[in-house]
Amino acid sequence: MLDIRLIRNEPEAVVAALARRGEDTSAIDELVELDGRRRAVTSERDELRAEVNAVSKQVGEAFRDGRREEAEALKAKSKAAGEREKALDAEVAELDEKVRDTLLRIPNLPSADAPDGAGEADNVVLRTVGYDPEAYGEHQRVPHWDIGVELGILDNERATRISGAMFSMYRGAGARLLRALVQLSLDRNGDAYEEIRPPTLVRTDTMISTGHLPKFSDDAYHMERDDLWAIPTAEVPLTSLGAGEILDESDLPMRFMAYTSCFRREAGSAGRDTRGLLRSHEFDKVELLAYAAGEEQGKACQEDVLARSESILTDLGLAYRVVDLCTSDLGNSAARTWDLEAYAPGCDLWLEVSSVSWFSDYQARRANIRYRPADGGPPQVIHTVNGSAMGWPRTWAALVETHRRPDGTITVPEVLRPYLGGGETIGA
RNA sequence: GGAGGGAUGGCAGAGCGGACGAUUGCGACGGUCUUGAAAACCGUUGAGGGGCAACCCUCCGGGGGUUCGAAUCCCCCUCCCUCCGCCA
Numbered sequence: 001m002l003d004i005r006l007i008r009n010e011p012e013a014v015v016a017a018l019a020r021r022g023e024d025t026s027a028i029d030e031l032v033e034l035d036g037r038r039r040a041v042t043s044e045r046d047e048l049r050a051e052v053n054a055v056s057k058q059v060g061e062a063f064r065d066g067r068r069e070e071a072e073a074l075k076a077k078s079k080a081a082g083e084r085e086k087a088l089d090a091e092v093a094e095l096d097e098k099v100r101d102t103l104l105r106i107p108n109l110p111s112a113d114a115p116d117g118a119g120e121a122d123n124v125v126l127r128t129v130g131y132d133p134e135a136y137g138e139h140q141r142v143p144h145w146d147i148g149v150e151l152g153i154l155d156n157e158r159a160t161r162i163s164g165a166m167f168s169m170y171r172g173a174g175a176r177l178l179r180a181l182v183q184l185s186l187d188r189n190g191d192a193y194e195e196i197r198p199p200t201l202v203r204t205d206t207m208i209s210t211g212h213l214p215k216f217s218d219d220a221y222h223m224e225r226d227d228l229w230a231i232p233t234a235e236v237p238l239t240s241l242g243a244g245e246i247l248d249e250s251d252l253p254m255r256f257m258a259y260t261s262c263f264r265r266e267a268g269s270a271g272r273d274t275r276g277l278l279r280s281h282e283f284d285k286v287e288l289l290a291y292a293a294g295e296e297q298g299k300a301c302q303e304d305v306l307a308r309s310e311s312i313l314t315d316l317g318l319a320y321r322v323v324d325l326c327t328s329d330l331g332n333s334a335a336r337t338w339d340l341e342a343y344a345p346g347c348d349l350w351l352e353v354s355s356v357s358w359f360s361d362y363q364a365r366r367a368n369i370r371y372r373p374a375d376g377g378p379p380q381v382i383h384t385v386n387g388s389a390m391g392w393p394r395t396w397a398a399l400v401e402t403h404r405r406p407d408g409t410i411t412v413p414e415v416l417r418p419y420l421g422g423g424e425t426i427g428a
Numbered sequence: 429g430g431a432g433g434g435a436u437g438g439c440a441g442a443g444c445g446g447a448c449g450a451u452u453g454c455g456a457c458g459g460u461c462u463u464g465a466a467a468a469c470c471g472u473u474g475a476g477g478g479g480c481a482a483c484c485c486u487c488c489g490g491g492g493g494u495u496c497g498a499a500u501c502c503c504c505c506u507c508c509c510u511c512c513g514c515c516a
Contacts, residue, residue, distance in 0.1 A: 039477090039478065042477075042478070042485085043478060043479080043484085043485085045485085046477090046478075046484060046485040046486085047484080047485085049484090049485060049486085050484060050485070052496080052497080053485090053497080055496070055497090056446080056495095056496050056497040057446075057447085057497080058496095059446085059496050059497070060446040060447090060496085060497070061446090061447095064446090071496085072496095074496070075496040075497095076496080077496085078496040078497080079495095079496055081496095082495095082496075082497090246474095246475085248438090370475095372438090378475090379475080
């Protein structure tokens with residue numbers, strides 16, 4: 001959520017920044033007005049409160065000194081003020097809630113260096129690595145859903161029978177490959193990122209902190225009976241790890257990683273890109289996340305996550321490109337996002353396998369995570385950064401398609417072999 | 429699921445209707461002393477909001493109530509702990 005003081009002091013700047021997203025900015029004018037009213041009523045209420053406090057004190061003194069009559073008179077005076085105060089207090093509460101509700105629905109301001117744009121087409125490809133369209137043979141032009149069936153390593157037909165459309169099931173070497181990918185990624189990031197195994201069901205508050213609620217409730221699975229949400233990404237519990245806390249600047253940046261299932265209803269995208277592993281309701285992901293002291297450190301952390309994710313793709317022998325999301329394609333909470341897209345030759349698609357974002361203090365303000373500056377100043381809201389390392393189904397797909405040999409078997413990239421008992425081939 | 433006990437500042441832990449934003453200890457920070465450090469001693473040290481400022485208001489898990497006045501009394505909720513039951 002944005003800082004209300006920023007909206008108050010520089011509404012034009014906020015409107016201009018939101019306009020870069022193509023966002024309707026009328027909520028800002030509304031907020032400025034609401035906030036003004038709220039502050040006026042609040043100070044009026046506070047004055048009355050101060051009066052009640054002062055008079056009450058006198059009541060006590062009068063009683064102690066035995067001045068009964070005076071005490072009774074003061075009591076009546078205080079009671080009258082108290083009643084007016086109560087009415088104003090209700091009004092303040094209502095305005096507070098309105099301000100917060102409005103604030104929660106306003107997206108983050110894009111970073112100054114995020115490219116402007118009106119849609120996906122305006123995203124900027126920063127670099128393409130290892131891609132040569134001429135280099136792929138016919139044997140690599142087989143989509144993973146066919147390879148999966150052919151080798152018996154993917155069984156979405158039965159997954160569908162068990163859970164419905166857009167669920168998947170890995171089998172045998174396919175399941176092992178998936179686990180190897182997860183483990184590789186955890187192992188190589190363990191030097192700097194603390195491994196966490198968080199809960200995958202979370203409270204409403206937790207979903208609000210990352211910005212997944214209140215606006216995007218249709219995208220998430222909700223367990224009505226217990227009022228819990230299935231996480232769409234480990235970003236949700238990891239971001240809230242430090243909720244409500246004041247950290248020491250010397251401990252920052254703090255870095256965490258988690259391997260979890262992720263659950264997405266994919267409302268509105270039914271039937272789109274649903275073949276094979278392109279899009280499913282449940283998938284595995286390893287997430288890297290950092291708490292940073294301010295913008296400079298935050299941006300450095302974003303670079304670190306990106307570099308780490310890229311190196312995994314490189315080591316897996318996959319072609320990929322880095323895409324700088326334009327302002328209109330940016331997620332609600334993000335200020336700057338780089339997507340990593342791996343090339344899958346079989347389905348001839350660039351698959352988004354990672355999304356590395358800097359959220360400035362937007363999420364941390366919602367989660368109320370702060371740090372105490374080393375110079376002793378007042379607590380500051382931290383910055384958050386996160387990125388996938390990686391989203392595994394799509395990586396699995398790109399890998400299987402890329403490394404398919406003419407005989408239909410799959411070459412296991414060297415880095416994965418230790419995790420597969422030294423095995424060099426799948427499907428032999 | 430049943431019974432009981434809790435939730436107070438960075439942490440520990442008092443307070444149980446008015447002088448309490450809160451005793452105290454630890455920690456942290458500043459100073460004295462010291463070649464330096466430690467120890468000792470002195471001092472400072474919660475968060476949020478409003479105001480140019482003096483200063484004012486709010487916050488003792490959350491919400492409601494009683495009262496002129498609530499950290500303190502009452503009700504509801506959440507969470508934690510102990511015991512019992514059940515269960516992976």
